[in-house]
Amino acid sequence: MGQNVVDQPRHEFRSGDLIVLFALAFTLLAVFALRPAHALSELKPVEPPVIADETTKTPPPLDGPLTNPDGGLPDPSPIIRQTLPSPAGDDDTDEPDIAEPVEVMTDLALLPEPAQRMRQLIIDAASSGDPEKLRALFGIGPTATQLSLGEVDADPVDYIRSVSGDGQGQEILAILIDLLNTGFIRVGAGEADETYIWPYFVALTIDELTPPQRVDLLRIVTAGDLDNMKTYGGYNFYRIGISPDGEWRFFLASD
Numbered sequence: 719m720g721q722n723v724v725d726q727p728r729h730e731f732r733s734g735d736l737i738v739l740f741a742l743a744f745t746l747l748a749v750f751a752l753r754p755a756h757a758l759s760e761l762k763p764v765e766p767p768v769i770a771d772e773t774t775k776t777p778p779p780l781d782g783p784l785t786n787p788d789g790g791l792p793d794p795s796p797i798i799r800q801t802l803p804s805p806a807g808d809d810d811t812d813e814p815d816i817a818e819p820v821e822v823m824t825d826l827a828l829l830p831e832p833a834q835r836m837r838q839l840i841i842d843a844a845s846s847g848d849p850e851k852l853r854a855l856f857g858i859g860p861t862a863t864q865l866s867l868g869e870v871d872a873d874p875v876d877y878i879r880s881v882s883g884d885g886q887g888q889e890i891l892a893i894l895i896d897l898l899n900t901g902f903i904r905v906g907a908g909e910a911d912e913t914y915i916w917p918y919f920v921a922l923t924i925d926e927l928t929p930p931q932r933v934d935l936l937r938i939v940t941a942g943d944l945d946n947m948k949t950y951g952g953y954n955f956y957r958i959g960i961s962p963d964g965e966w967r968f969f970l971a972s973d
Contacts, residue, residue: 783838807813820921824901832964833914837898840958840966844894849878849887855966864968896938897958914960919953 826834836855843851856863856874863874870877879887900917919927919935924947927935935944939955947953959967 734948820903820905820918822901822903822921829902829914830962830964833960833962836960836964836966840896844891845889847888849875849882849891852878852891852920857966861965863966864970867972893938893956893960894958897956900934900938912962914962916958917953920957922953924948924952 741820773903826837829837839855840852842897843855846916853875856865862884872880875887878890879885882888882890897916900919902914902916903918906911906912915921917935917938919931922931924944932944936955939947943955954972956969956971958969961967
């Protein structure tokens with residue numbers, strides 16, 4: 719005999735089930751309704767980053783004085799600057815030039831006696847062949863002879879040897895003698911920085927030298943040096959300055 723299989727009754731939604739579902743849905747809607755809502759006007763927009771305008775950027779203030787990019791060499795005295803030519807094409811109007819014709823002198827009697835004496839002492843020391851003989855003439859302190867447009871950290875006699883082509887200083891001694899045997903000029907007449915300067919070419923236009931003056935200059939420099947001076951725009955070899963009271967103010971070159 720087979721067993722009677724009792725069919726399981728199918729689940730049917732009753733009205734009570736629907737009431738429970740509606741109650742659950744109502745509860746969920748109430749919960750979400752209680753959360754605060756934000757209007758669009760209340761949302762804070764994200765601001766884009768500010769990009770600095772390089773054309774209007776204000777540089778920070780300087781904390782100190784401007785310095786020279788080449789090392790800040792000290793500025794030479796006005797008298798020395800007057801005798802240093804500006805390179806050709808240099809329109810720097812701050813560089814003073816000798817604007818008016820300057821008298822070229824060859825008569826040593828026109829030199830004040832102290833200046834005459836210092837000139838002769840330099841020649842005598844240079845003629846000895848020993849650069850050490852110049853030491854006493856260079857002086858010390860604020861009135862020491864200026865040997866370079868920059869600072870000279872070395873002993874002055876050692877410096878003379880170092881810039882001499884022969885390494886012993888004797889080439890420089892020969893240059894001193896040659897310079898002091900040319901004509902000279904007077905700069906700053908009647909002023910505190912009045913100076914007698916050798917050679918007189920510092921005050922002349924190289925392109926306008928007369929034949930005798932060219933010969934004078936070629937006793938000191940080579941023809942190649944002379945061509946370079948024309949390109950440079952003026953005399954740029956060594957020069958010597960002596961004050962009326964016999965102070966050896968400078969011995970330097972512009973190159």
